[in-house]
Amino acid sequence: MSGIRAQQKEKTRRQLIDAALGQLSAERSFSSLSLREVAKEAGLAPTSFYRHFTDMDELGLTLVDEAGLTLRQLMRQARQRIENGGSVIKISVLTFMEFIESNGNIFRLLLRERSGTSSAFRAAVSREIRYFTLELCDYLQQANALEADVAFLQANAAVTIVFSAGADALDIDKKEREQLAIATIHQLRFIARGAAALNGRLELTKL
Amino acid sequence: MSGIRAQQKEKTRRQLIDAALGQLSAERSFSSLSLREVAKEAGLAPTSFYRHFTDMDELGLTLVDEAGLTLRQLMRQARQRIENGGSVIKISVLTFMEFIESNGNIFRLLLRERSGTSSAFRAAVSREIRYFTLELCDYLQQANALEADVAFLQANAAVTIVFSAGADALDIDKKEREQLAIATIHQLRFIARGAAALNGRLELTKL
DNA sequence: ACTTTCAGTGTACAACTGTACGCTAGTTTA
DNA sequence: TAAACTAGCGTACAGTTGTACACTGAAAGT
Numbered sequence: 001m002s003g004i005r006a007q008q009k010e011k012t013r014r015q016l017i018d019a020a021l022g023q024l025s026a027e028r029s030f031s032s033l034s035l036r037e038v039a040k041e042a043g044l045a046p047t048s049f050y051r052h053f054t055d056m057d058e059l060g061l062t063l064v065d066e067a068g069l070t071l072r073q074l075m076r077q078a079r080q081r082i083e084n085g086g087s088v089i090k091i092s093v094l095t096f097m098e099f100i101e102s103n104g105n106i107f108r109l110l111l112r113e114r115s116g117t118s119s120a121f122r123a124a125v126s127r128e129i130r131y132f133t134l135e136l137c138d139y140l141q142q143a144n145a146l147e148a149d150v151a152f153l154q155a156n157a158a159v160t161i162v163f164s165a166g167a168d169a170l171d172i173d174k175k176e177r178e179q180l181a182i183a184t185i186h187q188l189r190f191i192a193r194g195a196a197a198l199n200g201r202l203e204l205t206k207l
Numbered sequence: 208m209s210g211i212r213a214q215q216k217e218k219t220r221r222q223l224i225d226a227a228l229g230q231l232s233a234e235r236s237f238s239s240l241s242l243r244e245v246a247k248e249a250g251l252a253p254t255s256f257y258r259h260f261t262d263m264d265e266l267g268l269t270l271v272d273e274a275g276l277t278l279r280q281l282m283r284q285a286r287q288r289i290e291n292g293g294s295v296i297k298i299s300v301l302t303f304m305e306f307i308e309s310n311g312n313i314f315r316l317l318l319r320e321r322s323g324t325s326s327a328f329r330a331a332v333s334r335e336i337r338y339f340t341l342e343l344c345d346y347l348q349q350a351n352a353l354e355a356d357v358a359f360l361q362a363n364a365a366v367t368i369v370f371s372a373g374a375d376a377l378d379i380d381k382k383e384r385e386q387l388a389i390a391t392i393h394q395l396r397f398i399a400r401g402a403a404a405l406n407g408r409l410e411l412t413k414l
Numbered sequence: 415a416c417t418t419t420c421a422g423t424g425t426a427c428a429a430c431t432g433t434a435c436g437c438t439a440g441t442t443t444a
Numbered sequence: 445t446a447a448a449c450t451a452g453c454g455t456a457c458a459g460t461t462g463t464a465c466a467c468t469g470a471a472a473g474t
Contacts, residue, residue, distance in 0.1 A: 005441050009451065029324050032238070034431065047433070048452045056432095090414075111322040115315065115374055117236050122378060157368055157394040164367040167322055171329060182414055186405070187364040193404050194397030207297075207389055212471050216421065241461065254463070255422045263462095418473070424466095431460070442449070 013052045015042040020059055024105040029112050030060050061124055067106045068128035074099045075135055089188045097181050100166045111167050133159045146199050154195040161187050220259045222249040227266055231312040236319050237267050268331055271320060274313045275335035281306045282342055296395045304388050307373045318374055340366045353406050361402040368394050
């Protein structure tokens with residue numbers, strides 16, 4: 001019952017996942033990877049791939065889940081730093097920028113598949129971003145005494161701004177990245193100010 | 208000098224462009240199109256493609272330019288509607304949503320190539336979005352008497368929010384799209400309020 | 415009228431793709 | 445211990461890809 005077999009299987013499954021992640025880069029998207037390439041990188045015969053995933057799509061969805069996990073890890077890290085005091089916005093942005101610096105390819109995966117050609121991928125990425133947004137929403141609602149609707153709009157806008165800044169950060173050098181961080185922080189402050197000012201004064205259903 | 212030859216060439220060049228645009232959809236990205244497919248759709252032999260573009264990349268960059276053109280057209284349309292009176296934010300968002308409804312695939316092209324694997328594509332899309340942003344920036348600066356820096360930050364944030372909403376709009380039905388428009392309008396108001404409140408009170412260079 | 419240019423064609427090829435199929439050897443189960 | 449299972453392999457095949465090359469016929473240049 002030790003499961004020497006299942007254990008080995010899990011191990012090569014990981015090799016496939018890591019092989020795929022390892023091939024991602026600025027110049028290489030997941031959808032441009034072939035089953036054969038991934039199998040080769042993992043040290044497997046092409047046909048062995050099927051013992052673990054029916055499809056490259058199935059592997060891709062696994063990667064998106066993995067990315068979501070990393071994202072939530074990031075969130076926890078930020079929260080921890082916030083507890084030690086300091087501006088919430090500033091710390092969040094800086095933490096996010098650090099995340100991108102060391103997890104660029106995972107972030108790229110999310111960015112790309114968010115607008116990719118597979119609706120399953122798009123849904124999976126949306127889900128991960130929604131988790132992210134809802135956690136922030138809870139925090140805002142509690143910390144700033146906002147209406148639920150206003151808190152959600154603020155959280156949603158903030159995540160959008162930060163993700164967009166993250167995407168921009170991927171293509172620039174460290175010095176510019178600092179400028180970008182400053183700009184992003186100001187934009188988040190705009191949003192926070194506006195949300196606070198308009199809290200309780202919104203017509204939320206009429207166009 | 209009538210150029211019967213050049214005229215014909217231009218015509219089939221357009222056929223190639225239109226063939227490529229016509230194949231784009233939610234399920235089909237530009238990078239997934241093959242040279243042969245595009246040539247076939249245009250009614251050409253594969254090798255004739257080279258008479259017009261050296262590469263699929265070159266065709267792609269042409270498409271991005273085309274998309275930018277459409278985007279600026281949209282801007283003009285919005286401005287015209289604003290002159291006839293009404294909330295600037297509301298009209299802008301509604302115009303943008305209409306644009307996406309009738310130009311979904313062009314918008315998808317921009318969205319995808321913005322985070323694609325070709326740095327030339329990314330740069331081209333960035334450029335188009337920057338034009339868009341700068342025009343809005345000018346407008347804001349003049350209409351709301353904002354500092355240049357603040358106006359830019361607001362314009363940039365607004366464009367980010369609207370583009371993101373546009374991306375979301377691509378995957379939902381008409382009823383949900385109206386809700387999304389309302390939410391987006393509120394978010395833009397947050398930003399406008401915040402920018403106005405913080406105008407002249409920003410530390411723009413220090414982290 | 416003669417030559418040059420060149421948009422478009424058809425053939426050909428090597429590289430690569432996903433995957434069907436049958437096999438092997440080690441693990442698990444009975 | 446015997447039988448069943450299965451992760452991984454190798455071969456094979458049909459389909460698609462980009463593009464090199466030699467060609468044609470009509471337009472443009474002289």
